[in-house]
Amino acid sequence: MLYIHQPGLRTTIQDTGRFGHYHMGVPPSGAADRYSFLLGNALLGNPSHYAGLEIMLQGPVIEFQKATVIALTGAPAKALLNGEDLPFYEPVAVSLGDVLEIGEIKNGVFAYLTISGGLDTPEILGSRSMCVASGFPGVLGRALLEGDCIPVKEPLPGALRQISNSILEEVKPVFRKELDLHIVLGISSESISDEGLIGMLNEEWTVHTQSNRVAYRLRGGKVRYKTEAAPFGSGSNPGNIVDIPYPIGGVIVPNEEELIVLLNDGTGGGGFVTTGAMVSSDISLLAQARPQTTVRFHAVTVEKAFQLRREKEQLIEKVKAAMQQA
Numbered sequence: 628m629l630y631i632h633q634p635g636l637r638t639t640i641q642d643t644g645r646f647g648h649y650h651m652g653v654p655p656s657g658a659a660d661r662y663s664f665l666l667g668n669a670l671l672g673n674p675s676h677y678a679g680l681e682i683m684l685q686g687p688v689i690e691f692q693k694a695t696v697i698a699l700t701g702a703p704a705k706a707l708l709n710g711e712d713l714p715f716y717e718p719v720a721v722s723l724g725d726v727l728e729i730g731e732i733k734n735g736v737f738a739y740l741t742i743s744g745g746l747d748t749p750e751i752l753g754s755r756s757m758c759v760a761s762g763f764p765g766v767l768g769r770a771l772l773e774g775d776c777i778p779v780k781e782p783l784p785g786a787l788r789q790i791s792n793s794i795l796e797e798v799k800p801v802f803r804k805e806l807d808l809h810i811v812l813g814i815s816s817e818s819i820s821d822e823g824l825i826g827m828l829n830e831e832w833t834v835h836t837q838s839n840r841v842a843y844r845l846r847g848g849k850v851r852y853k854t855e856a857a858p859f860g861s862g863s864n865p866g867n868i869v870d871i872p873y874p875i876g877g878v879i880v881p882n883e884e885e886l887i888v889l890l891n892d893g894t895g896g897g898g899f900v901t902t903g904a905m906v907s908s909d910i911s912l913l914a915q916a917r918p919q920t921t922v923r924f925h926a927v928t929v930e931k932a933f934q935l936r937r938e939k940e941q942l943i944e945k946v947k948a949a950m951q952q953a
Contacts, residue, residue: 628692629680629742629777635687635729638771640746642678644891645754654892655875656756659840659914660737662939663701663800667741669946670698670718670794672783677745678755680771682738686729687771689740691721693779696743696786702735702802702915716799718743718789735802735915743789744780758892760841789950798942804920806912809927809935810878812903815868819880819902823851827902827924832886834920841893842879843913845886845922852883852900872896876905878924890914906932908939 631638641664644657658664658681668677680687686704699706699715706713707728713719715738721727732738748755748766757767766775816824830848837844873879873896879887880900888905890913905913906927916922927935 629779630690630692631687631771631773631775632690633688634771634773635682636685637683638687639681639757640678640748640766641681641756642754643676644756645752648752649895652895653752653761654758654895656758656891658739659891660701660911662911664739665943666946667698667700667739669943670950671696671741671743671786671789672950673741673743673745678748679739679741679746682729682740683736684732686738689727691725692723694722695779695782696720696789698741699738701738702732704732704738705730717791717793720787720790736917737915742779743782743786747778747780760892792950794946798946802915806916806920806922808909808913808922808924809906809932810903810924811929811932812926814901814903815871816902818852818868818900820851820853826850828926832922834916834918834922836918838918840890842890843888845888846884850880850883867898868900870896870898871901873901874904876907876910878902878905888913906935908936
């Protein structure tokens with residue numbers, strides 16, 4: 628059991644997400660920085676989908692009411708276990724009554740606490756991920772509160788063998804204030820002029836304060852629509868189209884001076900021009916970006932998008948292999 632003494636700014640239960648329900652308005656949710664979350668489970672020898680805690684900006688104070696093995700990953704923060712420094716990206720044993728304090732995240736947005744065996748909270752639609760918009764009951768419909776007790780499963784056999792193992796620096800994510808993100812153009816990009824597409828790709832965009840797990844707003848660049856009437860039934864705004872399903876990572880152009888990129892809790896559809904979709908492996912990078920982070924987009928082919936995703940998957944596999952050999 629995890630006893631929540633202080634919940635932090637916004638600590639939630641997340642896993643790799645729920646799928647197959649987006650067409651009914653239920654977003655996949657799951658860890659915003661999927662890569663860091665998967666690293667945490669890989670460090671512990673957990674299956675990838677095991678649930679953990681996602682910690683946003685200011686961390687919680689948690690008492691462990693069971694001996695187990697844990698790992699911290701994601702954006703770095705000051706972490707103390709019984710008052711002593713606790714490293715990130717390294718499995719650590721905790722005992723009954725130990726208290727973990729996670730402080731302010733100063734570079735990035737989300738940190739992750741994974742636990743050997745995972746959390747034992749109920750599943751809804753095949754996932755333990757919290758999503759406010761879906762109106763789920765209990766801790767899967769809200770952030771954690773003071774006094775919450777979160778059940779945990781028994782540690783996996785051999786969990787103690789993972790203690791003090793660390794991962795190569797090349798595998799750890801880097802949190803930058805300048806991002807290069809990759810997009811596969813398409814969907815309704817024919818509504819954007821050639822000049823507009825060039826502008827979107829050549830100009831620098833800035834992350835706006837109105838950004839969260841639903842979507843990130845980017846401003847500072849310019850995207851020009853084609854000078855033609857909006858499609859019948861879509862309204863009079865040139866940025867409108869007849870409603871379409873939106874993909875997670877979809878890059879929406881609601882007006883000529885703003886982009887909206889859908890993240891894991893994003894809405895399932897709407898009627899704005901959508902230029903394409905970001906490469907899935909880049910969503911983790913954007914989710915960790917703070918306001919005023921600068922972004923540049925680079926158009927890639929579908930084949931290149933698969934290659935970029937595979938490169939991230941290979942890093943996770945490298946960690947899994949190293950832990951199995953420990």
